[in-house]
Amino acid sequence: MDKKFLLAAKWILPAWDREPIKDGALLIRDGKIESLGPREELVAQHPGLPVEDLGEALIFPGLINAHTHASMTIFRGLADDLPLMTWLQEYIFPVESHLKGEWVYWGARLAIAEMIRAGVTCFCDMYLFEPWVIRAVEETGLRAALGEGLFDFPSPGYGPLEKGLALTEDLLQSYEKHPRINIIVCPHAVYTCSPETLKKVREIAERHEAIIHIHLSETEDEVQQCLERYGRRPVAHLRELGLLNKSLHIAHAVELTEEEIELLASTGVSVAHCPESNLKLGSGVARIPEMIAAGVKVSLGTDGPASNNDLDLLSEMRTAALIQKGLRRDPTVLPAKEVFRMATEAGARALGFPHCGRLEPGYQADLAALDLETTSLTPVHDPLSLLVYSARAGEVSDLMVEGRWLMREGRILTFDEKETRTQVTLIAEEIQALLRERPTP
Ligand SMILES: [Zn+2]
Numbered sequence: 001m002d003k004k005f006l007l008a009a010k011w012i013l014p015a016w017d018r019e020p021i022k023d024g025a026l027l028i029r030d031g032k033i034e035s036l037g038p039r040e041e042l043v044a045q046h047p048g049l050p051v052e053d054l055g056e057a058l059i060f061p062g063l064i065n066a067h068t069h070a071s072m073t074i075f076r077g078l079a080d081d082l083p084l085m086t087w088l089q090e091y092i093f094p095v096e097s098h099l100k101g102e103w104v105y106w107g108a109r110l111a112i113a114e115m116i117r118a119g120v121t122c123f124c125d126m127y128l129f130e131p132w133v134i135r136a137v138e139e140t141g142l143r144a145a146l147g148e149g150l151f152d153f154p155s156p157g158y159g160p161l162e163k164g165l166a167l168t169e170d171l172l173q174s175y176e177k178h179p180r181i182n183i184i185v186c187p188h189a190v191y192t193c194s195p196e197t198l199k200k201v202r203e204i205a206e207r208h209e210a211i212i213h214i215h216l217s218e219t220e221d222e223v224q225q226c227l228e229r230y231g232r233r234p235v236a237h238l239r240e241l242g243l244l245n246k247s248l249h250i251a252h253a254v255e256l257t258e259e260e261i262e263l264l265a266s267t268g269v270s271v272a273h274c275p276e277s278n279l280k281l282g283s284g285v286a287r288i289p290e291m292i293a294a295g296v297k298v299s300l301g302t303d304g305p306a307s308n309n310d311l312d313l314l315s316e317m318r319t320a321a322l323i324q325k326g327l328r329r330d331p332t333v334l335p336a337k338e339v340f341r342m343a344t345e346a347g348a349r350a351l352g353f354p355h356c357g358r359l360e361p362g363y364q365a366d367l368a369a370l371d372l373e374t375t376s377l378t379p380v381h382d383p384l385s386l387l388v389y390s391a392r393a394g395e396v397s398d399l400m401v402e403g404r405w406l407m408r409e410g411r412i413l414t415f416d417e418k419e420t421r422t423q424v425t426l427i428a429e430e431i432q433a434l435l436r437e438r439p440t441p
Contacts, residue, residue: 062121064347067301
């Protein structure tokens with residue numbers, strides 16, 4: 001059915017490189033943006049069309065979380081301030097070995113609620129039991145690029161690797177035409193996937209023209225291990241295996257040389273920068289200004305909520321900008337505009353949704369609104385500055401994907417948020433019981 005309406009608000013910020021529109025409106029038709037401009041003009045051009053007025057609000061393109069493990073909300077705050085290997089081997093892995101589909105499902109639903117409250121309309125997810133994340137995405141109405149995490153050792157999700165590869169191909173076929181779900185191929189990392197595995201992954205991705213998503217060059221240790229095992233750094237390793245191309249989306253990229261930055265730029269690889277996770281795990285700070293100057297496509301992610309510990313992409317934008325300024329003692333580095341591009345258009349392109357991340361004719365009506373009747377968001381001198389440097393999760397009042405409201409006036413409409421919290425709290429009790437029973441290291 002032809003669903004056509006005007007959406008109005010005090011401010012509209014159409015894209016990272018566009019001027020904000022005061023007293024603006026969007027004409028939305030069948031989930032897409034048909035036109036935008038000053039409210040008075042649009043109302044005059046389309047008399048009689050219903051107007052939904054958000055009032056004192058700032059409408060912006062929905063944010064894109066370009067790297068996470070959504071269901072790890074169930075591990076939020078389980079163990080902090082530990083060395084990466086202690087954290088993984090003594091806490092995360094022992095519990096993950098008992099992981100089940102229901103846990104992943106409720107964890108993903110909680111993550112989706114949290115992301116909606118932070119203005120996120122689309123996310124990229126790699127985890128175990130991914131079909132349960134897919135189910136959560138289908139039910140809740142968000143947009144996502146999703147893939148089962150693949151590695152050489154047996155997975156609690158699919159068992160032996162061959163089954164994981166088969167599952168990935170099945171999902172690629174089943175969801176080929178889904179408007180909101182893009183299946184991606186997710187080898188975990190170069191230290192958990194052999195060259196043979198990575199070659200198989202490449203063949204699957206080529207057959208289905210799918211995106212490959214992998215953790216790469218996250219820590220110094222990873223680079224050292226790769227050098228010892230293969231005589232090459234991670235980027236060269238992937239080049240050797242034929243993976244460096246525009247279908248590759250890598251998370252982290254903290255440890256890069258000048259030559260590697262050039263190589264990522266010339267081959268069209270995209271990077272998901274995850275500053276808060278890199279800081280919390282003591283991995284370091286990625287050289288984002290150099291990457292952008294070289295032409296690398298850089299997007300922004302939170303990483304899993306167990307190493308962040310939230311999914312607030314609004315605060316992630318602020319962190320991304322502030323750490324570069326502080327490190328370089330230069331406030332002009334990585335301006336708000338560039339960070340907003342990372343969190344919107346750049347993420348959309350990296351995840352294979354070229355018509356998201358901007359509010360322009362022909363683009364999807366994937367958007368969020370910030371409630372401007374908020375003390376810490378007053379006054380509005382510059383909407384872009386407000387979004388990047390002042391806004392926080394919880395100050396987003398409304399959110400829409402493909403023209404459908406998922407949240408209105410602070411209330412999530414497509415699923416029961418309270419029930420989700422209750423279920424995750426019960427799961428956390430089971431996890432605590434498992435930890436009490438685990439052998440002491
Ligand atoms: Zn990750």
